[in-house]
Amino acid sequence: MSYEHLLSPLEVSGVTLKNRVMMGSMHTGFEDKKRDFPQLARYFAARAEGGTALMVTGGFAPNATGQLSPFGSMLTAKRQVDRHKIVTDAVHEHDSRILMQILHAGRYGYTPWSKSASNKKSPITPFRPKAMTTKDVERTIRDYATSARLAKEAGYDGVEIMGSEGYLINQFLAARTNDRTDRFGGSAEARMTLPREIVRAVRDAAGEDFIVLYRISVADLVDNSQTFEEISTLAQHLQADGASMFNSGIGWHEARIPTIVTSVPRAAFAWATGKLRAEVDIPVIASNRINTPEVAEQLLADGLADMVSMARPLLADPDFVKKTEAGRTDLINTCIACNQACLDHTFGGKKVSCLVNPQAGREGELVLLPVPKQRTKSVAVVGAGPAGLAAATNLADRGHAVTLFETRDHLGGQFRLAMNIPGKEEFAETLRYFTRRLEKLKVEVRLGTKADAGVLAEFDHVVLATGVVPRRPQIEGLDHPKVVMYDELLRGEKTAGASVAVVGAGGIGFDVSEFLLHEPHETLKHWMERWGVTDSETVPGNITEKVMEDPRRQVYLVQRKHTALGKGLGKTTGWVHRQTLKDSKVEFIGGATYDRIDDDGLHLTLTAAPPRPVGPVTKLSKKTGLPLGMVPQLKALDKRLAKVSSEAQEKFDAAEPVTRVLDVDTVVICAGQESVRDLIPGLDESKVTVIGGADVAAELDAKRAIKQATEVAAAL
Template sequence: MTHYPNLLAPLDLGHVTLPNRVLMGSMHTGLEETKDWNRVAEFYAARARGGVGLMVTGGMAPNREGGVFPGAAGLFTAEDIANHRVVTDRVHEAGGRIAMQILHAGRYAYGPECVSASGIKSPISPFPPKELDEAGIEKQIADIVTSASRAREAGYDGVEIMGSEGYFINQFLVRHTNKREDRWGGSYENRMRLPIEIVRRTREAVGEDFIIIYRLSMIDLVPDGSTFEEVILLAQEIEKAGASIINTGIGWHEARIPTIATSVPRAAFTWVTKKLMGEVGIPVITSNRINTPEVAEDVLSSGAADMVSMARPFLADADFVAKAAAGKAETIAPCIACNQACLDHTFSGKISTCLVNPRACFETELMITPTERQKSIGVVGAGPAGLSAAMTAAERGHKVTLFDRAEEIGGQLNMARVIPGKEEFHGLVDWFRTMVADLGITLELGREIAAGDLDAFDEVIIATGVVPRDPGIPGQDGPNVLSYIDVLRGKAPVGDRVAIIGAGGIGFDVAEYLVHEGDSPTEDLDLWREEWGIGDPSETPGGLAPAGPQPEPPARRITLLQRKSEAPGKRLGKTTGWIHRAALRMKDVKMMGGVNYERIDAEGIHVSHGEARENPTLIEADTIVLCAGQLSDRSLADALETAGVNCHVIGGADVAAELDAKRAINQGTRLAATL
């Protein structure tokens, strides 16, 4: 008896039956652009072996002008088709099915040749698009249909036509970007002509025994977006045109509302998809922030969709479905929706991977193979670096003992998980705990380790992390000054007026922690929707609440300070930094850069501005919190080196600057893979 009867139920599409209701949604990984087709094939084949019902590739450009960036991958030549055949053959050998996403970026294309319905520049691109004439539109349709035909020739089981997220097709659908007055603009009948023609001609070109997924924007989250009446009408017409499945798209990329970050509640938009259920006769897929089998099962059992799309959870764990089916869901490496190694990499031109699983997209490079000789390995420090090293070493067959001075594993993850919006870190620590036990690692907590305690080990790994940096501010020893560690561990009361010293990631986290009181919006969907101003597309075109964002009042008055003269928060995550900055602005947090910390007294902190130390200012505060950076805790490593003991130093103990769990886990995994 399965725990997930709906999730693991087959789905009949007529000419083919999928083994379960799980779609691995499209992700642009950058792998196709490497032109290492064995590497691309292994990435998808690993997920096929893991049991996913159907996969969708990252977006393939139908032509040069439609590529997300210059040189974007697509099926343009016979050589391209042959290369993609390497991928599809490998997937089919692994027992999987795969569809190719056709993605025309329209005005989102990062190049001067971009085209769209109208010549309106996107706020997230420097290039104004060329408004297409009739012949230009026909060319785009023909190129998309040709791309689908080539996908079939390359062995794909289907295609997904990207009609959401504000890309090319979406740009024709809404008045926000379509100002045309010909047969492709004006009335909704005219504006939806493009997607209908694309799907109809694609079905004619590929035949009946080929999957066509249409990605439909259920809620645009931009002004003058689609009404839900229009969404239903389009879905019905897309079904008539020959689509096999309708997949859910949420929000345009330019929307100022988070849709897939960790602070977004789980399954936050499934209510939108549920509104379409019963309006069409083909299966409907829901998506966004579904990251466990339990959440997926609940979504399906509630009637919100026929199938669920999970993308990044398959970066975190290729065996997601197989583990769920085997009753081992607790061993699934969790996607925490941090964006740090996936989307941040994509938008920085790097190969995507996963903070939790650095093997993702590196399957042919980072090999975890059984050891030829078992060693006794001591790991000191049970934060992310030490945990990943210990787990990888144990997985390879080494005998591992993991030490930590704290009474629980997790290191600084235990502080991260108390931040409102970072509740996913609870699951990450739980997973580490499960895997430590599952892999037979000897765990010794609450123990301070000295150099002499490690003599018996063949290999020693030091992952002792970091200590707070001393900013050296006169008066910082006063009773109104706290370390971020004391605050996040709840060891001391915090006043109503707070000055935070340091506006890096920890400073922003502390501010988020202190401005909230009561339920976290991430744990309360209604509260979260109010905070960000998300309405109902049945009532407001595009789904923006008429009143705009309505956050809860801040629990405290906070001033966030930094020495750097740049804008506070500038160095936060590429795809999530704007969310953190916007969230604090909505809570009236004052942010100041380019300040000098002159002294702290009972009234607050005295600062000056610029190199000339001008404009002395008192920032009145009941509590000052120090988040002024971190230093490596190398005391044990230094003692070992002095004693002539060779050790490996990883994580924050190695380099404290810009420390994050992504680098720590990657470093620990890669080290242990070589021992």
């Protein structure tokens, strides 16, 4: 493809953008402290050097009540300007542009001083907000203008006003969160007053030669929210009020419809952007699950958008645009939308990185420098899973002579299994990327070859990335014909019957259950029906009833623990997997002892969860400094709690275990993994580095494996 649309320039508010690629806003964790701004500058500079035309920072609050977290990022005072200049100067050095996002969290703020349109509590945050007074709202509008003026002083080319994703402005726009009776509420038109006055105030404060990008919610995906007619009316008002461009926001954070996880089809919400574009005369940006130049080019060519926003894809490969310009799209490290090192880190209070590119967020720290020729080594990498592939390519990239050994006749390891899971087809892109890098770097690849100590002794260094094998638990009847190990099933070596018990409810157990229930490569139409998404212009929030099909199989997901099944899944993706299985009528069974497997099926003994101990609240009162006058009341409460705990314990002790037989055709074992380390005893340990699953065989962790491999390659 020529990518003539994607690589063409765009004029906005007197600013020339050199192509149609924008790195959308993502909170990295580097915005909150002054000391982290040099790293934030390196992070954005890498994307600017890679050819990205426009970038948007993580959100900066216009005042304290809008903070995402206590002492979180703000731009409210002149003394804060200089730290931002480090970032803007680094981006401008590479002829790219950068906007600062102004974000007021509203009821999504993790602070006890949060404020919103009303005092309705968010289901995803612990604090109930205070309802803003009219003066609070007017002061907030001025604060937006001040923040924009300071952003211009700091060298930003514009600002993005966060008006979507369920944050403050969205909270004012939706009847579900706005029950005001002043001029900022009451009717749909009145609810638009806040964003309109913010845009006007920002434009007045910053002047005409400044990009005012408004992130507009084109599909709220929650009930009692905006219709498309209201969204269109708002957009036309904001265009007249001074907005330069619109960026598409999809869904609220509390929506029960996935919008960016890997199971969401590529460009799944471009239809919503296309509808908005037809209503306005300024550029409109498409977002969400656009991760290849081909998809981006097609959206632009089809007239659905004027620009594309890609945040995570530019985490995965900062040179995305440069490679596209050079006709080397085969070497793009594609984002697989796993969320494990980006959004899961963000919502866990960690610094952002990337599973497939652990250098993201560590641009000045994890650097793969060329090795002087006299110091290069011959290195054997044993195992071609994610860890081995990352080690082999990064070592070769630095100049070492690398030979990659793999016992199977193909590359990929656990990733080759993962890409067979419906909704994880993107994992194949990572294997495509590594395969092309191996070819380009001329790594010697020996497939179908089992390395031994004699062969490995010829190398200067050995990196063991031999991975894992499924753990075989001690269950009577494990050799019964009904039993299938998860890797045998996913490789197609064995098949499953119409009813299946999946033993083990970790990530693999959930993946295997989805493999048993759904076909891969789901169409957008089917995905929208299954999750209850409609493109109707008259339905508020674009949500409707789910259209469910009968599951392909009856599946039972079983675990030993009494905790909720799937509790250890990803912070931002786990709920999607749990809901998918519930919708497919999977029965979750916890607290199980596996007695045996025989012709009748899987025999279980089920026990109740033990009661949770409740500590004395009087001790808590001493730690928290409660008044001494409350001690008698607290002691009385302690007595009641002790009685309740004692009764619960007695009930638990008296409970009889329940036996149950799952009459199934197949039992799939997903009971963990064991490291493959049989080569170690025959090697000189001073020349051996063990990485990935061979090092630690906990729940499969490609994030750790690729990160560890990259660090080893950087250090050798």
